[in-house]
Amino acid sequence: MTTKRTNEQWLAELRPEHPQYETAVADLSQILTNGLRRGLLAQVKTSAPEFDTQAEDFAQEAVLKVLEKIDTFAGRSKFTTWAHKIAISVALTELRRKRWQDSSLNGLTETESGDYTPSFVADEAPTPENRTARAELLKYVQKLIENDLTERQRTALVDSVIGGKTTGQIAKKLEMKPNAVYKLLHDARVKLKKSLAQDGYTPGDILQVFD
Numbered sequence: 001m002t003t004k005r006t007n008e009q010w011l012a013e014l015r016p017e018h019p020q021y022e023t024a025v026a027d028l029s030q031i032l033t034n035g036l037r038r039g040l041l042a043q044v045k046t047s048a049p050e051f052d053t054q055a056e057d058f059a060q061e062a063v064l065k066v067l068e069k070i071d072t073f074a075g076r077s078k079f080t081t082w083a084h085k086i087a088i089s090v091a092l093t094e095l096r097r098k099r100w101q102d103s104s105l106n107g108l109t110e111t112e113s114g115d116y117t118p119s120f121v122a123d124e125a126p127t128p129e130n131r132t133a134r135a136e137l138l139k140y141v142q143k144l145i146e147n148d149l150t151e152r153q154r155t156a157l158v159d160s161v162i163g164g165k166t167t168g169q170i171a172k173k174l175e176m177k178p179n180a181v182y183k184l185l186h187d188a189r190v191k192l193k194k195s196l197a198q199d200g201y202t203p204g205d206i207l208q209v210f211d
Contacts, residue, residue: 010079014070025063031080032059032087039088058094062087144195153188156181 005013005024013024036055066083073082145154152174159165159173171181 005079007073007075007079011070011073014067025067028066028080028083029056029059029063032062032083035084036087036091039084054091054094058091059087061094062090065090140199141192144192148191148195149188153184153191156184157188160185 005027010024010028012018013020014028015021018024033055036058062083065086069086073079145157149157155174156170159170160167165173167178167181167185170176171178174181174184176184
């Protein structure tokens with residue numbers, strides 16, 4: 001049975017010089033294996049005999065990537081949340097390469113972003129540090145929306161993302177054609193991504209904190 005660790009414990013114990021290094025690596029591999037089995041790979045129905053071992057293979061490769069990228073962990077979520085996302089990325093990349101044609105997987109591997117984040121990856125409860133980070137980033141994103149977008153872009157984006165309104169509803173409100181709203185939203189997202197990049201963020205950084 002794996003032991004619950006804080007972010008700081010994971011970061012310390014996953015250093016080769018730490019006496020608990022091998023145990024921490026084994027625990028992380030087991031956590032990622034279990035996560036993939038009950039999350040991503042549970043979506044796949046196939047009779048291929050080798051598929052049973054895929055979770056372990058993907059988890060082992062993910063652990064190597066985690067160890068390579070460990071210094072980039074920003075601490076905005078649980079360490080295992082961050083590691084799970086790397087494992088999912090590894091699994092999706094490999095499944096695409098092997099061209100699994102199972103219809104239950106196609107919807108996950110053929111999305112525009114290639115991103116799939118099942119609910120089990122999200123933090124069970126935000127830590128005080130995570131709540132603080134969320135508040136700070138929320139202010140930051142609100143500032144970008146206020147300062148970088150036109151009034152129409154701002155209205156369309158807020159109505160779409162926060163209000164959950166359809167393109168048709170937004171088009172009616174702004175007295176625009178639906179195709180024009182699509183472009184409006186596209187341009188708004190491009191502007192925000194550019195501003196994020198200039199400030200050293202990626203959309204993934206923002207989403208990670210709000211999981």
